[in-house]
Amino acid sequence: MSKAVGKKDTKQKILEAAEVLFAERGFNDTSLRLITSAADVNLASVNYHFGSKKELIKAVMDRYLAIFMPRADAALRQLLTEPAINLHQVFDCFVAPLMELTVIKRRGPEIFLQLLGRGYIDNQGFLRWFIVNHYGEVLEHFIQAIHQAAPELSSADVFWRLHFTLGTVVFTMASSDALRDIAKADFDEDIDVEGLVRKVIPYLASGVGANPC
Amino acid sequence: MSKAVGKKDTKQKILEAAEVLFAERGFNDTSLRLITSAADVNLASVNYHFGSKKELIKAVMDRYLAIFMPRADAALRQLLTEPAINLHQVFDCFVAPLMELTVIKRRGPEIFLQLLGRGYIDNQGFLRWFIVNHYGEVLEHFIQAIHQAAPELSSADVFWRLHFTLGTVVFTMASSDALRDIAKADFDEDIDVEGLVRKVIPYLASGVGANPC
DNA sequence: GTAAATTTTAAACAGTTGTTTTATTTATGA
């Protein structure tokens, strides 16, 4: 143990700068030079510590996934043991794990959701593959919980509405800063991320539970 | 009138190639060289005919917006004259105008929605500004119709749920090709774009109309 | 048919990208 407590090492500084820029601007539109100058480290240190930009992206994502996924999974497993559940409860399983991402940094929850959206859109699939391969069982428990809460839905309907839901959340969070500014200006409504999450859940629960026609 | 009927001119060839690539890969990740080689025209012809890449993006978008927006507006105006309306009817206003985009090309509806999503995410605002400034009244009629169909919602609630809705649609359509492939493989469900749109509308209507809590 | 305007072409421009190389500095362990 040789590191001084207050002094972040280079690897950490890169991660901290990269995740903010990736969330704000997307992966492809964030250059390594932008990251390294924001982190106040040398350009070459990214390739030295992470190997490549692709690996840096994975490292940034996994720092959040590794905390969020097991906790979401635990909440879903817990819910699945109960006799009768509803969709609102299913979505509520994600709130606490999401808000606990403040352990990484204060704006952790929003950054994580923004990164998730970027990963879904920017790179055609490589991050999606990574998530499904590493955390696939969480998704399965999610689907299982929806089936239990809304047994009238076919598997295909659940599949589609799961993706509708993902779209709603990810898209909203990707532009949450701008939207919250507008809401503040136009309606004098000042809400934080948790407030926004709690605003979207009734929408999601009602949408997923809608009568298919 | 000197153009041979079967022979597309350069400007048209660029538009046709660009819109597909923009929809698939986003604006920033589609280079002019990729477009011009797909269109089989010279690199410099983009700057010659459109002035810049930014103007090309606007031209691509406006080709669809100019057809879609007036028709959607007409449908909303028509609906607003009726005494009692529901949310399902509000969203139905967009289906026919969307499907009519096949006049541009067969896959016009999906391409348009994908472009819309790209414009929302890729460029931080310049396309959004363009749309709001040119077609703002359509958005106002949309909001008015929602207010009429769900008068219990506050203006702020309508604002948020409108953006949830936009997220759902745009995100779903941005990856609709991949999702439909999965649905075909996993559930043997073979649907076209109109089928997908009709699938998402109950979700949206139920979500927007949910009891706010 | 010829001159003028329009369009196409190839080449070069200046700037950015991720990555690698080489040299220098700093830290480690005996």
Added chain:
DNA sequence: TCATAAATAAAACAACTGTTTAAAATTTAC
């Protein structure tokens, strides 16, 4: 303390970006 390893630094790399230039080809107009 000194050799060794690890980390940092500056510079160059090849590939790519949007745009411009200047020459060639084509079309238009009289």
